[in-house]
Amino acid sequence: MMAGHPVDFPEKPGSLLIKGALTESGPIDICVDEDGFIGAAGPDAGRNFRGEAEYVLDGTGSVALPGLVNTHTHAAMTLLRGYADDMPLQPWLSEKIWPLESHLNGDDVYWGTRLACLEMIRTGTTAFKDMYFFMEDAARAVEAAGLRAVLSYGFIDLGNEQKREQEIRGTERFVRHIKALDNPRIKASVGPHAIYTVSQEGLFWLAEYSKEEGIAIHIHLSETEQEVRDSVKACGMRPPEVLDRCGILTPRTVAAHCCWLDQAECSLLGKRGVSVAYNPVSNMKLAVNRAMPYHWLKEAGVNVSLGTDGCSSNNNLDMFEEMKTGALLQKFYWNSPTLLPASEMLSLATTGGARALRLGSGTITPGNPADLILLDRHAVCNTPLHNITSNVVYSCNGSAVMTVLCQGRVLMMDRYIPGEEEVLQRASAVAEDLVKRAGMR
Amino acid sequence: MMAGHPVDFPEKPGSLLIKGALTESGPIDICVDEDGFIGAAGPDAGRNFRGEAEYVLDGTGSVALPGLVNTHTHAAMTLLRGYADDMPLQPWLSEKIWPLESHLNGDDVYWGTRLACLEMIRTGTTAFKDMYFFMEDAARAVEAAGLRAVLSYGFIDLGNEQKREQEIRGTERFVRHIKALDNPRIKASVGPHAIYTVSQEGLFWLAEYSKEEGIAIHIHLSETEQEVRDSVKACGMRPPEVLDRCGILTPRTVAAHCCWLDQAECSLLGKRGVSVAYNPVSNMKLAVNRAMPYHWLKEAGVNVSLGTDGCSSNNNLDMFEEMKTGALLQKFYWNSPTLLPASEMLSLATTGGARALRLGSGTITPGNPADLILLDRHAVCNTPLHNITSNVVYSCNGSAVMTVLCQGRVLMMDRYIPGEEEVLQRASAVAEDLVKRAGMR
Numbered sequence: 001m002m003a004g005h006p007v008d009f010p011e012k013p014g015s016l017l018i019k020g021a022l023t024e025s026g027p028i029d030i031c032v033d034e035d036g037f038i039g040a041a042g043p044d045a046g047r048n049f050r051g052e053a054e055y056v057l058d059g060t061g062s063v064a065l066p067g068l069v070n071t072h073t074h075a076a077m078t079l080l081r082g083y084a085d086d087m088p089l090q091p092w093l094s095e096k097i098w099p100l101e102s103h104l105n106g107d108d109v110y111w112g113t114r115l116a117c118l119e120m121i122r123t124g125t126t127a128f129k130d131m132y133f134f135m136e137d138a139a140r141a142v143e144a145a146g147l148r149a150v151l152s153y154g155f156i157d158l159g160n161e162q163k164r165e166q167e168i169r170g171t172e173r174f175v176r177h178i179k180a181l182d183n184p185r186i187k188a189s190v191g192p193h194a195i196y197t198v199s200q201e202g203l204f205w206l207a208e209y210s211k212e213e214g215i216a217i218h219i220h221l222s223e224t225e226q227e228v229r230d231s232v233k234a235c236g237m238r239p240p241e242v243l244d245r246c247g248i249l250t251p252r253t254v255a256a257h258c259c260w261l262d263q264a265e266c267s268l269l270g271k272r273g274v275s276v277a278y279n280p281v282s283n284m285k286l287a288v289n290r291a292m293p294y295h296w297l298k299e300a301g302v303n304v305s306l307g308t309d310g311c312s313s314n315n316n317l318d319m320f321e322e323m324k325t326g327a328l329l330q331k332f333y334w335n336s337p338t339l340l341p342a343s344e345m346l347s348l349a350t351t352g353g354a355r356a357l358r359l360g361s362g363t364i365t366p367g368n369p370a371d372l373i374l375l376d377r378h379a380v381c382n383t384p385l386h387n388i389t390s391n392v393v394y395s396c397n398g399s400a401v402m403t404v405l406c407q408g409r410v411l412m413m414d415r416y417i418p419g420e421e422e423v424l425q426r427a428s429a430v431a432e433d434l435v436k437r438a439g440m441r
Numbered sequence: 442m443m444a445g446h447p448v449d450f451p452e453k454p455g456s457l458l459i460k461g462a463l464t465e466s467g468p469i470d471i472c473v474d475e476d477g478f479i480g481a482a483g484p485d486a487g488r489n490f491r492g493e494a495e496y497v498l499d500g501t502g503s504v505a506l507p508g509l510v511n512t513h514t515h516a517a518m519t520l521l522r523g524y525a526d527d528m529p530l531q532p533w534l535s536e537k538i539w540p541l542e543s544h545l546n547g548d549d550v551y552w553g554t555r556l557a558c559l560e561m562i563r564t565g566t567t568a569f570k571d572m573y574f575f576m577e578d579a580a581r582a583v584e585a586a587g588l589r590a591v592l593s594y595g596f597i598d599l600g601n602e603q604k605r606e607q608e609i610r611g612t613e614r615f616v617r618h619i620k621a622l623d624n625p626r627i628k629a630s631v632g633p634h635a636i637y638t639v640s641q642e643g644l645f646w647l648a649e650y651s652k653e654e655g656i657a658i659h660i661h662l663s664e665t666e667q668e669v670r671d672s673v674k675a676c677g678m679r680p681p682e683v684l685d686r687c688g689i690l691t692p693r694t695v696a697a698h699c700c701w702l703d704q705a706e707c708s709l710l711g712k713r714g715v716s717v718a719y720n721p722v723s724n725m726k727l728a729v730n731r732a733m734p735y736h737w738l739k740e741a742g743v744n745v746s747l748g749t750d751g752c753s754s755n756n757n758l759d760m761f762e763e764m765k766t767g768a769l770l771q772k773f774y775w776n777s778p779t780l781l782p783a784s785e786m787l788s789l790a791t792t793g794g795a796r797a798l799r800l801g802s803g804t805i806t807p808g809n810p811a812d813l814i815l816l817d818r819h820a821v822c823n824t825p826l827h828n829i830t831s832n833v834v835y836s837c838n839g840s841a842v843m844t845v846l847c848q849g850r851v852l853m854m855d856r857y858i859p860g861e862e863e864v865l866q867r868a869s870a871v872a873e874d875l876v877k878r879a880g881m882r
Contacts, residue, residue: 081824082831086782119821284769285835287778315835316822325766328725329773337728341527380560381757383522383865384872390523394726394756399840424824431825 014054015039016370016408017046021059022377023364024388030064032370036408041364061378062402063388065346066362067126067371068319069353072218072256072277072307074132074154075141076104076112078119079431080312089224089286096440097312101133103438108430109134110141115427116317117145121417123318123398126371126406129254129277129307129357131191131218136177142186146411148371150357151178152191152218155206159199168205175213185407187357189216192248194223195231195239200246207247216252216358219243222265223257224288240265249274254356256307258297259283259290266293270300275356278348280326282309291333294340305352306345318398323349327393342393374403455495456480457811457849458487462500463818464805465829471505473811477849482805502819503843504829506787507803508567508812509760510794513659513697513718513748515573515595516582517545517553519560520872521753530665530727537881538753542574544879549871550575551582556868557758558586562858564759564839567812567847570695570718570748570798572632572659577618583627587852589812591798592619593632593659596647600640609646616654626848628798630657633689635664636672636680641687648688657693657799660684663706664698665729681706690715695797697748699738700724700731707734711741716797719789721767723750732774735781746793747786759839764790768834783834815844 016032029046031039031053040049084096109132120128127148130138135153142149153174157164171190178188190206192198198206210217222228222239231239240261243249251273258276261269269276278292297304306326308317323345330340354362361371376382381396404412411417435441457473470487472480472494481490525537550573561569568589571579576594583590594615598605612631619629631647633639639647651658663669663680672680681702684690692714699717702710710717719733738745747767749758764786771781795803802812817823822837845853852858876882 079825080827081836082826082828085828085831085835086779088778092778115821115824122821281769284773285778287772287776287780289773289776311836315831316837318838321762321765321838324762325769328722328766331728332725332730332770335728335730337529337533337726338527339728378865380556380563380865383556384520384869385523386521386872386876387523387526390526390756394526395522395752396757397759397762397838397840399838424819424821428825431827435827 015052016055016057017049017053018057018059018064018372018374019046021062021064021374022388023064027060028064028364030364030370030372032405032408036370038364038366038368038370040366057403059374061376062374063377063382063392064364065124065373065375065392066350066364067373067404067406068124068349069305069357069359069362070120070125070128070307070317070319071254071275071305071353071356072279072309073116073128073130073317074310075116075128075130075138076109076132077310077312078115078317079108079112079427079434081315083312083435085315100434100438100440103434104133106134106137108434110137111423111427111430113138113141114145114423117141117147118417118420118423119317120147121145121404121411122401123320124373124375124401124404125317125319126373126404127353127357127359127361129189129218131193135174139178139181139186143181143183146406146409148185148359148406150187150189150216150218152189154191154193155202156193156197157199157202158197164199164202167202171206171209175215187215189218191218194220194227195242196227200242203243203246203248207250210252211250216254217248217250218254219248219256221255221258222260225260225290228260238265240268244268244272252358254305256309257283258292259288261293261296263293263296266296266300266302269297270302275303275305277305277307277356278326279307279309280329281322282313284325284329285313291329294330295334303352303355304348305356306348319349320392320397320400323393342389345393346389370405370408372405373401375400376402456493457496457498458490458494459498459500459505459813459815460487462503462505462815463829464505468501469505469805471805471811471813473846473849477811479805479807479809479811481807498844500815502817503815504818504823504833505805506565506814506816506833507791507805508814508845508847509565509790510746510798510800510803511561511566511569511748511758511760512695512716512746512794512797513720513750514557514569514571514758515751516557516569516571516579517550517573518751518753519556519758520549520553520868520875522756524753524876526756541875541879541881544875545574547575547578549875551578552864552868552871554579554582555586555864558582558588559858559861559864560758561588562586562845562852563842564761565814565816565842565845566758566760567814567845568794568798568800568802570630570659572634576615580619580622580627584622584624587847587850589626589800589847591628591630591657591659593630595632595634596643597634597638598640598643599638605640605643608643612647612650616656628656630659632659635661635668636683637668641683644684644687644689648691651693652691657695658689658691659695660689660697662696662699663701666701666731669701679706681709685709685713693799695746697750698724698729699733700729702734702737704734704737707737707741707743710738711743716744716746716793718746718748718797719767720748720750721770722763723754725766725770726754732770735771736775744793744796745789746797747789760790761833761838761841764834783830786834787830811846811849813846814842816841817843
């Protein structure tokens with residue numbers, strides 16, 4: 001039986017029974033087996049399990065949801081939170097972000113990713129797709145935090161052959177490393193940054209390599225109008241066609257942003273089985289001037305998911321905030337208050353994300369990994385409770401999350417996360433040191 | 442000396458010293474006198490005050506800000522949170538909102554406003570401008586909660602003379618009632634709903650009456666394109682011109698929304714000294730299809746402030762969320778990442794709001810009422826702390842707020858609010874009963 005905090009968390013998941021948590025279809029029990037999978041879920045699912053469960057968790061004060069899935073972020077950029085805002089894109093990148101990033105080391109990325117994982121746990125995200133540098137260190141952080149992640153080595157060759165060879169070796173080394181970890185929660189992905197930073201030779205190689213290895217592809221696509229214009233100017237093709245010719249558009253691919261797709265390109269992504277990561281907060285903050293065409297993607301049967309992007313263009317990793325902003329932006333930009341209603345938005349953040357990351361989870365269903373979150377049913381944001389899904393998407397933010405499980409392991413209990421203090425202190429220290437080292441303060 | 446919660450809150454403010462709270466200009470002490478005003482504020486302001494202060498509050502783990510000011514809401518609509526979303530405007534109003542509102546009574550508005558006040562305290566708002574029905578009951582709720590408010594009797598005559606006479610008597614009765622309360626935290630305002638619900642005769646009377654009484658005016662203005670079109674069709678004038686001819690545009694006026702103003706209308710508002718309440722979340726959710734032209738209003742010297750609108754079109758009262766969405770929406774819609782930077786946005790929510798409500802507060806300065814909030818400096822959203830204002834606007838939400846003072850009275854201490862449980866229970870109950878009474882469930 002678990003008590004209030006401080007709690008002794010089991011290092012390995014024991015069998016667990018969550019009793020009477022509220023869902024859209026009424027209160028349910030959720031049984032979690034000792035391998036961290038959902039054994040049973042339903043109104044009376046706990047009846048036969050009661051005697052056996054090693055832990056029993058009273059869920060009656062809570063709303064149960066599948067853990068949220070963040071399909072596009074650069075986790076360690078938490079270190080840059082608030083470092084530079086409200087600037088035009090080019091000076092922001094060249095005068096602020098890149099100079100700082102050039103001084104990053106593996107220790108920075110470890111603590112930045114730990115901070116990101118802490119924030120994700122606190123706000124109900126149980127799985128994420130990441131793209132950054134020093135990804136072996138990011139993997140260490142994910143392992144320590146207990147989350148689920150698909151990690152991508154950010155591949156940038158800028159058309160330079162020597163740099164390309166380095167990136168190829170770096171990608172191979174990283175993928176071997178992740179496979180050797182043999183952690184079912186951590187998978188490798190290739191990460192061609194974008195068409196404007198990776199040569200077509202690089203894209204070809206990555207497509208081929210990801211196919212051989214059976215791993216995912218993570219790329220930025222048609223984020224800005226500039227990207228589309230430059231692509232047409234450089235090679236007479238818009239970005240999706242370039243990627244398609246290089247073999248990058250596959251059912252293993254997550255394409256982030258996709259603000260500037262036309263209707264035919266949405267159909268192409270549908271045909272190729274690509275998943276899209278919608279990043280509304282980042283798109284608004286960086287003034288990309290067009291919202292991802294959700295209605296065309298939906299029409300084309302594209303799997304749409306949700307991502308926060310990195311903290312330098314957001315500036316947090318709260319998927320609840322992202323759900324609300326994302327639903328609002330569609331209505332506002334495409335001029336329809338009925339577009340992307342709450343229930344669809346919640347699907348983007350759960351089942352859409354699970355499908356994009358090719359996880360078995362995304363719903364509270366027997367056989368799925370127990371990636372679960374419990375929200376405070378009596379929080380102000382859930383009062384009154386006319387409609388759970390509406391409150392989740394439009395009223396609550398991540399602070400409503402009380403308890404988080406990933407693969408059955410309890411990562412946060414009644415808002416208590418073991419080791420939080422150390423992560424906050426170390427991440428603050430490396431962030432400050434990074435700015436000093438870069439001579440930026 | 443105040444301890445952790447549960448805390449004995451002083452019914453009347455005693456003198457108080459907040460020690461070492463962080464601000465943009467470094468750590469400061471804040472001395473609050475026994476009448477609830479700021480006596481001194483600065484790096485060493487507490488030195489001479491230490492012996493005298495009845496209460497001492499350690500602020501070293503916190504960031505101090507002026508209390509936020511919400512300049513446009515319909516507080517009791519918290520009862521409708523999540524009741525109806527994702528619908529076109531007309532059926533949403535006529536099939537959902539109005540049928541429910543027609544069953545509202547004073548007890549509903551009391552508990553709905555108590556819930557709103559609870560939410561505002563929890564998320565760092567210390568003053569608000571409200572427009573709704575049963576406003577004597579709203580005043581009782583504000584009094585009990587300890588917040589500051591300017592309350593408007595929502596005036597709607599629909600061009601009907603008999604209804605107009607009722608509304609005039611209702612307005613007069615309400616203003617007399619509020620003046621008789623003689624509570625320095627609660628002021629009356631007239632509340633012509635909008636040009637499409639109030640006759641020009643009604644507008645004339647309200648302008649005249651508010652002038653005689655020296656009280657504020659609160660109105661919706663140019664929220665939708667439809668409103669502008671209908672106005673031109675009905676009387677050959679756009680909405681601001683109608684209001685100006687009726688004497689409604691004054692330095693005592695707060696005009697909410699203002700999405701569809703043209704540049705000349707922004708100048709007119711500037712000349713008349715009108716304050717504007719920007720409501721980005723509501724505008725996006727209801728798909729008004731144009732963002733308030735902040736750059737023109739700024740050019741014209743208009744005082745711009747920030748509001749959440751009511752919970753049925755938001756669906757919360759978190760001004761932190763509103764600040765972020767508001768800054769992002771300007772950048773996105775007007776296509777400039779430099780528009781409405783964090784520091785200006787924080788001004789809208791503090792000094793802009795204080796000016797709109799004609800309060801003496803809005804900054805942490807001696808002589809101002811001690812309307813103050815303390816944020817958790819060690820929250821994830823404040824880690825790292827490269828830039829306080831950026832974290833406040835772009836990273837944090839209302840859950841970072843730990844302690845709230847209004848007129849020197851402590852309304853929340855370390856996230857503890859006395860009586861919270863009862864408000865949540867009673868508000869839930871009246872909301873459920875309202876839906877049943879209206880036969881809507």
